[in-house]
Amino acid sequence: MxxxxxxxxxxxxxxxxxxxxxxxxxxxxxxxxxxxxATLAGSNTVLAGYPDEATWLSLDAEYEPTRREPDSSLPLLAVPDSRGRIRVWHLLRQEQYWRDAVALVSSSTPRDYLDYLERLRVDYIVAGDDHVDMRAALEELNARYGVxxxxxxxxxxxxxxxxxxxxxxxxxxxxxxxxxxxxxxxxxxxxxxxxxxxxxxxxxxxxxxxxxxxxxxxxxxxxxxxxxxx
Ligand SMILES: NC(=O)c1ccc[n+]([C@@H]2O[C@H](COP(=O)([O-])OP(=O)(O)OC[C@H]3O[C@@H](n4cnc5c(N)ncnc54)[C@H](OP(=O)(O)O)[C@@H]3O)[C@@H](O)[C@H]2O)c1
CATH class of the missing domain: 3.40.430.10 (Dihydrofolate Reductase, subunit A)
Incomplete structure (x- = not known):
């Protein structure tokens, strides 16, 4: 649905x-x-919130993939990121607005970026060939997380x-x-x-x-x- x-x-x-x-x-x-x-945030919108790339990349290197105890009544964060540009998942997951974050990617998303998401234990949905197929990704958000x-x-x-x-x-x-x-x-x-x-x-x-x-x-x-x- x-x-x-x-x-x-x-x-x-x-x-x-x-x-x-x-x-x-x-x-x-x-x-x-x-x-x-769920909040659906554009990747440019997310990146606009973290203009100092060097700082967040160094934080990323130190990140231990532990989940905080989320309040399950909070929304989920979903970000279409077919190019694999977002490297601030650890910061997004520490925000108090969301219970967790999910990446929306496509078949063209680089394999090393998917490895990176797996290392961080960030869930991802693969939909579409080039950019993310938004209809399919939104349907999967409903099917997988009840959004x-x-x-x-x-x-x-x-x-x-x-x-x-x-x-x-x-x-x-x-x-x-x-x-x-x-x-x-x-x-x-x-x-x-x-x-x-x-x-x-x-x-x-x-x-x-x-x-x-x-x-x-x-x-x-x-x-x-x-x-x-x-
Ligand atoms: N005033 C407000 O209410 C408000 C609210 C939010 C944002 N903003 C401002 O808006 C600016 C960013 O806006 P923006 O328009 O540059 O970017 P955006 O909408 O934040 O991000 C573009 C998104 O569209 C996706 N996309 C692009 N082409 C696509 C396609 N053909 N099929 C599926 N997905 C596609 C991109 O995914 P890929 O990465 O996979 O290409 C990306 O996630 C920022 O300055 C932000 O501060 C203002």
Whole structure:
């Protein structure tokens, strides 16, 4: 079974990620209300949280693959990482937000990276040939770990894959009272250009709230006709 997928992002009024400073208390407060069993984090989003590569690689070398006692009510963390770039699993597993972490990889993921995951005792799901086949990986998260609700915590790239593949059920947006501007695509939805209007994803508004600091929370449901392959 495919879990329910909720995209959750904070953006400027013109839909951009860059330069705005998300209000983390608001962001994670709303995130906690979404009832996720798993967080799906993009590999770029994860790596953006660990900019000092030399430090975390040296920590990795010292890491002993022991699991802390996780609170089983916490969500699981799943990260698509077909290129085998994430070397901070030990740090992610020490975070208090998740009960454990799972790598989503593909048949093209280097064997030595899978060996590394096995050495760290990080579970992984193999789905897809080049990049991760997200539908298959999400179905496996449900089958293996009973994941029913996934909150996507990622940038426009992974959002774009999920949206274009018709995998998203809801979109939760915190709108910051700011305008950024610019010419590069830094929106929540990066994907190949549409060739016909039928590719537009229609939404229906489920909630609208004014929060602290003039932030507005919008919760949309993706209309059934915009979902594919169900
Ligand atoms: N303001 C907010 O709410 C918010 C929230 C989250 C993130 N962000 C920001 O967003 C930025 C990162 O965004 P991003 O768009 O660069 O990256 P991202 O969405 O975080 O990561 C890209 C992900 O897409 C996967 N991917 C790429 N092509 C794919 C395909 N064809 N099929 C399946 N999976 C595919 C990649 O997997 P592989 O590694 O396997 O290629 C990777 O896991 C960061 O600066 C972060 O801070 C902002």
């Amino acid at each position: 495919l879990p329910r997928i909720i995209i959750h992002n904070q953006v400027s009024v013109d839909g951009r990620f860059d330069w705005i400073v998300p209000d983390l208390a608001l962001f994670y407060g709303i995130a906690a209300s979404l009832g996720e069993d 029913k609700v996934v909150r996507a915590d990622c940038g426009g790239t992974l959002n774009g894959v999920l949206l274009r593949e018709g995998l998203v059920d809801e979109v939760s947006l915190l709108i910051s009272p700011s305008l950024v501007g610019g010419t590069e695509v830094r929106s929540i939805f990066i994907a190949p250009e549409l060739e016909a209007a039928r590719g537009v994803i229609d939404l229906s508004l489920r909630r609208m709230e004014r929060l602290e600091g003039d932030v507005v929370w919008l919760l949309y449901q993706v209309k059934q006709a915009s979902r594919r392959g169900q």
